[in-house]
Amino acid sequence: MTERRTPPRWLRWTLAAVAALVACLLYGVTTASATLGLGPHEALYEVDTDGLVVVDLGPLGTLEIDSPLPVGLGVDVTVKEIPADLTAVEDTTTLDRLAGDLDGYLQFYASPSTTFDAVAHALVLDAARRAGLALAAVGLVGWGVALLLGPARRGELTRTLAPRTWQLTAGFVVVSLVGATLVASDVEQPTRGRPASSVFDGTALEGATITGRLAGVIDTYGGQLLALYDQNEAFYAAARDDVAAAWRAWEVRHAVRVATGTDAPDDEDVVTMLVVSDLHCNTGMAGPIQEVATRAGVDVMLNAGDTTMNGTAVEKVCVDAFADAVPDGVPMVVADGNHDSQLTSDQEAARGQVILDGDVVEVGGVRILGDRDVLETRVGVGTSVARERTPTEQAGDLAEAACDDGDVDLLLIHTPPVGNRALESGCVPFQVSGHTHARSGPTQIGQGMRYVNASTAGAASGQATVGPLRGTAEMTLLRFDPTTRTMLDLQVVEITPAGAATVLDREPIPVPVPPVGELEVADAGSSDGPTSPTSAPASPSASSPASAPAAGDDATAEP
Structure with missing residues (x-):
């Protein structure tokens, strides 16, 4: 019978550390979450393994797009603070706030990449935090178990398990892969809704699918909103171009004024x-x-x-x-x-x-x-x-x-x-x-x-x-x-x-x-001849109060 070769101690510890690190990273990545904004509302973002970004809008349905995350990771987004009954809105103040909410949705739609970047950054940080905590927990548990076993029992286990290092490592890899597969298969795959109206074509949400009542809302009003979005994008793109043209015109004007001595050269x-x-x-x-x-x-x-x-x-x-x-x-x-x-x-x-x-x-x-x-x-x-x-x-x-x-x-x-x-x-x-x-x-x-x-x-x-x-x-x-x-x-x-x-x-x-x-x-x-001024600047304590400026100034005015 061939005697198993026992890997050196440093290799056994390295394999154990790598295995623990991989397991903790998998845990951190697959459980990461963050609470950030989505339009005017707070939303809970949670990583999953369905390969989709699914925005849950409650009774309105869901918005689903392919996830930009690697290795099949997706994100579930649960939108908070959505009124369950819009007929409860009665007072003018609440209506004003809803108008502000619409502005928030338009801001998100105008630049969704800004929100996506912030969410990705927050999820990465949370994944790293969770992985670090898990690794610390594994280390503490390992240290505690080693302490409880005592030197004699640890030596006995080492003599028994060390020759099986490669088998144990292979087994850990297989268990990790099976576990990841089970986690992925256990996730309920969202039912892909019918393709959304073409209103999303050419935008960051192109290819999104809609479920529930939201699909009808998008079909009915999406074209109008997209027209506003396109108008907004075109306006500010043209404004930026006009700023560039105006700056070039000023540079020519300034160069002429410098040449004629009207303006001083730039320092x-x-x-x-x-x-x-x-x-x-x-x-x-x-x-x-x-x-x-x-x-x-x-x-x-x-x-x-x-x-x-x-x-x-x-x-x-x-x-x-x-x-x-x-x-x-x-x-x-x-x-x-x-x-x-x-x-x-x-x-x-x-x-x-x-x-x-x-x-x-x-x-x-x-x-x-x-x-x-x-x-x-x-x-x-x-x-x-x-x-x-x-x-x-x-x-x-x-x-x-x-x-x-x-x-x-x-x-x-x-x-x-x-x-x-x-x-x-x-x-x-x-x-x-x-x-x-x-x-x-x-x-x-x-x-x-x-x-x-x-x-x-x-x-x-x-x-x-x-x-x-x-x-x-x-x-x-x-x-x-x-x-x-x-x-x-x-x-x-x-x-x-x-x-x-x-x-x-x-x-x-x-x-x-x-x-x-x-x-x-x-x-x-x-x-x-030279004479020193007789009046020095007033000290702060002697100066007039800031609430008594020139007529028309009001520190409490709120534009």
Whole structure:
């Protein structure tokens, strides 16, 4: 009888480790799940082995498409918070919210790949977490069993099992394959519905099949929705092309002005920043924003807040769409607004964006101070103070932080009047804000200049931002000289509701005019020799409250 060869100890341990790792990975992958958004609703995504992505819409039926996952893996999607009885909708507020839900569905349909990418990333992370926990459990159980057996019994088992290493390994592989096959065959294969209407042709959902009442809904109304979708896609694609054409026209105009001495040649050492604000989930604007950022070669992007409408978890698709529009390697600095939330800030931070929270940060050589808005506005609900401070208290804190630092170049906040105290203190030379949906400035406030960017989503009062523009969308390029630490000029890019883009010429930033007392001293100094000004910038504690700005400013106004 031939004696079995016993594999070396290192090989036995390696095979055991690999076997445990494979088993834990299979467990992690096949049990992974994540809760993310689907349109306006939260949805539970669970990995299975049927090779399909099946969206369960309850009594409406299911939407089924072939899964993009490898090795026959699929995903079951259970949509939550679907009203069981739409006749229960009675009040205007609820109807308004349902209109907002429709916007959410359109956002998903306009860019489903953004949702799919987020889901895939979340499932991979959950699979890795589950596999890691399973591996740790296997290790602990193995250690516990070894401890209970004792040295003598472990030695006896080793002498018995070691010569059978290859047989045991082959047996483990066979059991794993059989187990995987049983798991796959035990999954109830969904009944493929009849092919959906041709409305899905040419979209990310092409080839999807429908079951239940949803099939009739798609047949009846799908063509109308697809027409809206195509209109939306065509509008923003054309708008992006028009932005490119307008930029090329401006470059020619600028080159002529440089040649004639009207404009100064571009300085490569300046920092170029692109300001966007009040995006309000209009993901269609991601393309034009990316076009401007790329063509201008921006070094930093500034988001003056209101990326979302309600700061909810399902609006992550909006955060992701705008994050994807940022050129590689360009940092995005964000001062979230009253329509955002702490959850929005967390979602943005997860995408690598710099979230302002009351401290000074240096990005691209620019020292930026800012904070998230203390107010929160929810559609159909209203506005409330969501943090431990009022706008006036936040204004004082920002002024104090600026003066304590002593070297702030830029204040980035959502609501313009909240920066008044910092500007009046003389500790902030330039402020960028949004909120009003209308461009204004640069306007001198105290010893600094304030610029308010219009809505980059073309947001119009009382109208949804999904679909072609209702108002003129604007974004602003700012150029900063890191040597003199001054803001040089601004340049506005506009897109009208007709889709026509315009790149305006650069506008020099005005130099703040000193107070009257300082002007008189300066005049005296020009005739009698150098003289120190008699009036110093006011301290934060002595400056006027942020709630008392120029007429018409209101820190609590909610566009």
